[in-house]
Amino acid sequence: MHALIWRDRVVDPVRRDEVTQRLESGLLPLLHDLSGVCHSFLITLGEADVACMAVCIDSSSAHAAEAPITQWIGWHVAVLLAGEASIAFGEIVGQGQSEGIDSCRLTSSIE
DSSP: EEEEEEEEESGGGHHHHHHHHHHIIIIIHHHHEEEEEEEEEEEETTTTTEEEEEEEESSHHHHHHHHHHHHHHHTTTGGGGGGEEEEEEEEOOOOOOOOOOHHHHHHHOOO
């Protein structure tokens, strides 16, 4: 398993909710339609940063997801972002799982 992680800063922190809503309703469904993408997550970091992580079956699938992600962002939310996006690729080398009820809710709401 491999991952692609995209991260950028929202120019106006007041509009972070708008950006995350657009990413959730547009980018995440796009990722789910890409071949080789198993899961995707939208993450808010601090007051103004947002990140998206795509979990993929292999390195080539993770790298192939970069172009659709950057293209979608350019068309739909780029004007709201600082334009300092970082993209990282890596191999997933470990996984932990909780047995608690909260972890079950998270899993079912994401899938």
